[in-house]
Every structure is written in structure tokens, then in C-alpha cells.
Amino acid sequence: MALGAVLLGAALGYAAVRFRVEGDPLVEKIDGILPQTQCGQCGYPGCRPYAQAIANGDADINCCPPGGEEGIRKLADLLGREFKPLSGEHGIEKPKSVAVIDENVCIGCTLCLQACPVDAIVGAAKQMHTVIAPQCTGCELCVAPCPVDCIAMVPIAETMDNWKWKYPVIEIRKAA
């Protein structure tokens, strides 16, 4: 009996070392659901810190406006918690947008470059800046620092490339 216990203990101990899970899988999973906008609207400096806070139980699951209702539902599913509507203090769900710099007004101050969490703005001091639209996450962090207010958030228009079939809506008619 004792020998068995020792053997099993040794096997478990070995397995714990051999098959150690790197990092925190829960944080990875939560981070995978978050939209990676890196906007900080949740009150944390990025999506990963927010994921960490959710995993630690410090933050609620309804603080991410870009993730929206769908994101909250997925988090609720993952964590086995109750769904709750988006908390108003962190912002509201908006259509996905990209930042557009009015290049005639830009003075080349580089403040937006420093604010962009995903390095999606190119430019240099006293040179015109511009946004790499496909890389922009629409976080709006570049809007506030601009001293000449030349950055606008433009909702992404529907084109042939991103058009989607709509959810079928059944017309309700009065039966004859």
C-alpha cells in the first residue's frame, strides 16, 4: 500500500514537471475572445491585462464595448457566469471604424504615433502622418492627443468584399 502510494506519488510528481502547462490557459482563452482593439476602455492598459483581471476575478466580464454583447456572451459561456448587459460607464458598442487623418491639416507632431497601440500610423516629426487602415483596430486612442483635431473615426462602409447575407426576416402577413 505504502509502496503503491510512493510509486503513484512519484509518477504524479514526474507528470507535473513533464507536462507543465506554460502560462495561464484561462488568460489565453479569455484573451482569445477579446477583440484585441487595445483601446483601454475597460480601464486596463490593453486586452491582455483585462483578460488577466477577469481571470483573477478583479474585473467583471461586461467592460469591453468593442467586444459588444456577443463578446460578453462568449465570456459568460467560457467562465460559466451569468450574461449581463454592457456596463454603461465603460462606453457603448459602436460600429467598427477606422481612424482617418486629414492629411492637409496634420502638422506632423508624432503624438498620434505614440498613442497608437498597434503601430498602425506611419510618419515622422514634421512629416505628414497617415493611418494604415487594414491595421487600425479603431481604438480611438489617437483622436484625443491630436493638437489640431485632424483625426476622424470613420465607420467601415459596406463593400463587395465585406458584404454579408442578412439574417432572414420573415414578413408577417395576415392570413386570408
Add this chain to the structure above:
Amino acid sequence: MMRQLFGFRGGVKPDSHKNESTRLPVAKAPLPPLLTVPLRQNAGASPRVTVKAGDHVLKGQMIAAPEDGLSVALHAPTSGHVRAIEARAIAHPSGLTGTCVIIEPDGAERWVELEPLDAGQASPEQLRRRLRESGLVGMGGAAFPSYVKAAGTGIATLIINGAECEPWITCDDMLMRTRGEDIAGGAILLRELLGARKVLIGIEDNKPEAIAAMRAAAASAGSGLEVVAVPTRYPAGGEKQLIRALTGIEVPYGKLPSHFGVQCFNVGTAAAAHRAVSRGEPLISRLVTLTGNVAEPRNHEVAIGTPVNELIALARPKADTDRYLMGGPMMGFALPDLAVPVAKATNCIIAASPALFPAPAPEMPCIRCGACAQACPAELAPYELYWFARSQNLGKCQEYHLFDCIECGCCAFVCPSRIRLVDYYRYAKSAIRAREKDKLAADHARERYEFRLAREEREKQEKAAKLAAKAAETKAKLAQAPASGESAPAGEGDAKKALIEAAMAKAREQAAPALNTDVQKMTAEQQAQVAAAEARHAAAATAATAETAAVAKDA
């Protein structure tokens, strides 16, 4: 000898309505006052416009050159002046606009100089380039660039698809009756290009004239083209269904017919390929069936870019026509705007009236009778897919192989509850694609964000190290100064001198050309991080291409 046929599972037999539009011979549609040639007519990337407003173009002149990534050339359908290059409504269920080249015909129909190729002499690369530069796409509906499909290796069987299973449409039927020799020539050309051993031309048995015409054309072409009549059952013209019926090969999910040594082309594509090579004519017109609730249903040879409203006037629609369908009644869509132009993949325009196509009965709840599962040619469980798509359970949709669905409409056709099942599948498919795109974008953003954090950390460390080094240097100089300069008075002034010297040294250093410190000063660990990020990025890009390929095939 009769060839053994294999058949496919499921399918339906709707009223074919083929006779209406085959009574009259093919007519040539007159040129409209303005041609609207859409730039995007093929699956994949759009070509690049090579003309500008005001230019004069000749018939068959290239107006857009192929770009990288599955695009084919585009040509002027007639001679005339380019009036504008702008966004116009195009034939798409969304009713969205796309870039179009607007050409005003001059009526002269002057051809550009054509350069025929000798198929026997030209190399396969030359032939494929010719197909690409002649704007050849699959004319059965998917508009997949033909030069890509003509590049398969290890193809044993070439199938020419003349099944035309969808009701009302007869453009392939009339093409086979009138241009059998072009189709046979194209079949031989594609066979040589692919190195295929045999060619099967599959035609539904409700088109005896077409079968006879093709048999005659195949006999006069003289070398091993076999015309096979397949039983009439919708969707026998589906690529996978026709391959199964003719060869018994079942192409599974995620595979292409070419993986099994089969390649399939539409009869229209074969005829256009023949003309592109033997006469040098690019693809600038096609046969379009005008039928339905019209006084004069028939097939017209239509210049690409002809607006639909100009075209339907030729068939004289009856007064009670309430909408127009592009494509057949099973898979087509109601046109949101009649100014849209005919494209390379437009095969049919049907005038619909309440008498001909009654409004669908009210949708009733699914009773899980299983009729849809019996009708499904892709052997799916449509009632389950409907359930999951309706509840937006997209993960389950994928588990039940939603992407195997060919959107043929058999399930909705047989549904006793009149549920518009295909609408749900289309919705779910595009929602899944959009979600995967978002996921890819999010992964990319995460990578860039992590890289930025690493870079900021590195810059901070570098700055700290620089400051520390400078401080140590100044300290050393301060310590040295009293030892070396005995004559100088020790004390405050000396320290100041050292500081000034240090500042000057710094200025000199800055004046020297700045090196890219970012790359040079990276530690091994940081370099590894950068390499890992780049590898991840490359993997994501490969996944994206694979997905696009799957989508293209699916379409």
C-alpha cells in the same frame, strides 16, 4: 457501347420550362447606347484598369490587365470611347456598386488586331497566358479564372459540363446546338493542356438536339470525345454531382476534383477557350437566355456590359411582370436594380410574374420530416443546419459541414413548411467567414501590440543603459581630471570643464551618421521574439490563403 452511369444521391425534378426559349434561333442583341463593363467579373482579385476616360478603344482591346492573385484581363466589348470609370450598380444580390468602365460604342465595331495561336505549336505556358489575357473565366456561374484550372497535373479525365440542369436556362443548350465545333475544339485544347486521357461531355437527356449536335461535332473533331447523356435531375450540372454521375468519383470536403484526376469546365468556357486560342478573340460576349413572363423568349448573344433593362426590352415583357431574376429560379436572385450590366457569368434573365412564380406560402415551423435530407445532393442534414443557423449557433453549423452546401435549393424546394432554408445557410456562411476574418485581424492586432510592448521595454532599457554609461564616463573623467592636470586649480571649475567636454563629445557623436540602432542593438532574446512574431504572421497569412481557396472552391 453504353457507358455505365453512377448517379448521385438526392436531387429534385422541377418543371424544366426549357422549350419556351429554344423555339427561336439565337439572335444578336443590338449594342446599347452605353456599355457598363464591371471590373470585377471573376472570383479572386480585380484586374487593373489600363484606359482612362476619353480614350478611344477598339473591339477586343484590353481595358484592364490582370493583377497578381487570380485575376484575368478585361476587354472592350466593342469599339468606342471610354466615357468614365466610376462606381455603378452591378449584378449582385446586395445591390452594391462596383467600379465599371463606361464605354460609348461608335458603331464601327472595329476589331483590334487579333493574334491567333497555333495550339499544336504553342507551349502550355503560352496557352495558359493566352487564356488569362483573353479574360477566360468559368461561364457556368462561379467565374473562377480558367487559366488556374487549366494548370492541374495528373488529370486523367476532362469533363465538359453541358448538363444545364437549372429550369428555364437554355443558353448552354443553344450554344451546343449552334457552336458544337467550338466546344469540341475547346475540349481538345483543354485536354492537351491538362494531359488528360479522356474527355466526357455530360449533357442532360432532356436536350436531344444538343446531344445530337455535340455527337456530330465530336465525330468530325475526330479524336476520342465522348458525349454522355445523363439522366435529367436537378442539380446534375453541379460540378461534384456531374463528376459523380459520370465517373463514380465522390469528391470529399476540402478536396478539389483535380486531386482525383478530374477537371471540369463548362461548355461555354470550352467554346470561349477555343476562340481565344484559334482566333485570338477575347471573351467579350456570351449567350444569355431571356425568358419567363415575356412575349418573345429566346437566347441572345449579348456584349458583356449591356444593361439588363436594355436587354429585357428585346423580349417584350408582359404587363404583369413584377420582378426580374438573374440566374435560374433555384439559385438565382431577384435583381435589386435593372440598370445592372450583363457580366461574364450571367446566363439567364427571367421575368417573373405572380402567376408564374407565386409568392411563397407563409413559412411554417419545421416539423423535422426529413424531406430535405432526402433531397440534399450534398448528403447533409438540412433540418439540423437550419436549426443551428437560425439560432446563430455557427460552431455547430460548421460541425454539420455547412460549407459542403452548394446552395442548390433542393431542400427549400421540397420543404412542406415552405422554409427558405438556403437563405439561412447563406447567412450562416457569410457570418462564419466574417467571424474568421475578424479573428485573423484580432490575432494580427495582438501580435503588433505585443511587439510594441517589447519594443517599448527595449527602448527603456537601452535609454537606461546609455544614461548609466554616460554617468560612469563623467565620473571617471572627474576622477581623472585632478590627477592629470596638476597645474589647473582643482575644484568646481574643473568639474564644469569636464561636463562641457562630455557634452561636446556627445554632440560629436550625434553628428556622426545615425545607425539603425533598433536592429543592431537587439539582444538575442529580442531577435528571437521578432523571428517568432514573423513566423506567426506568415502562418496566419498561409491560413488566410487556404481559407480564400476554400471559399473560391465553395463558390
